[in-house]
Amino acid sequence: QKEVEQNSGPLSVPEGAIASLNCTYSDRGSQSFFWYRQYSGKSPELIMFIYSNGDKEDGRFTAQLNKASQYVSLLIRDSQPSDSATYLCAVITTGFQKLVFGTGTRLLVSP
Amino acid sequence: GAVVSQHPSRVICKSGTSVKIECRSLDFQATTMFWYRQFPKQSLMLMATSNEGSKATYEQGVEKDKFLINHASLTLSTLTVTSAHPEDSSFYICSAPSPGTSAYEQYFGPGTRLTVT
Numbered sequence: 001q002k003e004v005e006q007n008s009g010p011l012s013v014p015e016g017a018i019a020s021l022n023c024t025y026s027d028r029g030s031q032s033f034f035w036y037r038q039y040s041g042k043s044p045e046l047i048m049f050i051y052s053n054g055d056k057e058d059g060r061f062t063a064q065l066n067k068a069s070q071y072v073s074l075l076i077r078d079s080q081p082s083d084s085a086t087y088l089c090a091v092i093t094t095g096f097q098k099l100v101f102g103t104g105t106r107l108l109v110s111p
Numbered sequence: 112g113a114v115v116s117q118h119p120s121r122v123i124c125k126s127g128t129s130v131k132i133e134c135r136s137l138d139f140q141a142t143t144m145f146w147y148r149q150f151p152k153q154s155l156m157l158m159a160t161s162n163e164g165s166k167a168t169y170e171q172g173v174e175k176d177k178f179l180i181n182h183a184s185l186t187l188s189t190l191t192v193t194s195a196h197p198e199d200s201s202f203y204i205c206s207a208p209s210p211g212t213s214a215y216e217q218y219f220g221p222g223t224r225l226t227v228t
Contacts, residue, residue, distance in 0.1 A: 041224075098170075
């Protein structure tokens, strides 16, 4: 089982819709969770981080964390074509205290 | 936000040669920097943690004699790929923790695309 799992996609949504990106992790003791956006050929850009169960909102982005079910999600409201990118979920593992990335979900927002 | 730069952005080298990649924190000091490698359509894999004033910590499976890391100052870490082979061709990215935050709120440099011919 991979430490951090994401559906590779692509996830296709029309402009203005809500995009929902999901991530599951295997280390039950993980405490810190991050979402990064990566455009093709570019390096990742930190979008949001979440440490506590529940929702955290920042503009059009909402991160949701459910530690009991070991999943974290990212909602993007009013999706724009410029949101088309690969979204990487990352988790701090308890044992080795390092940032472990999922393989990413490719999001395509069509005009 | 915190700015991290890398140089060069692209490099092509011949098999057997060495290549040095620089990572700089431009507007803050970073006692720790991280080096990642990303192959096409794969995720980022941590190679090593660079520590200012001490030896780097390498991840399992990463050859420390092949990937030399030097954290010479609080704003500069370098990765030297020695005796490069075509399989070392990859996207190398460094990151540094944003100052005043947890060590894992990392800001990434723009990356260096290495092609070994």
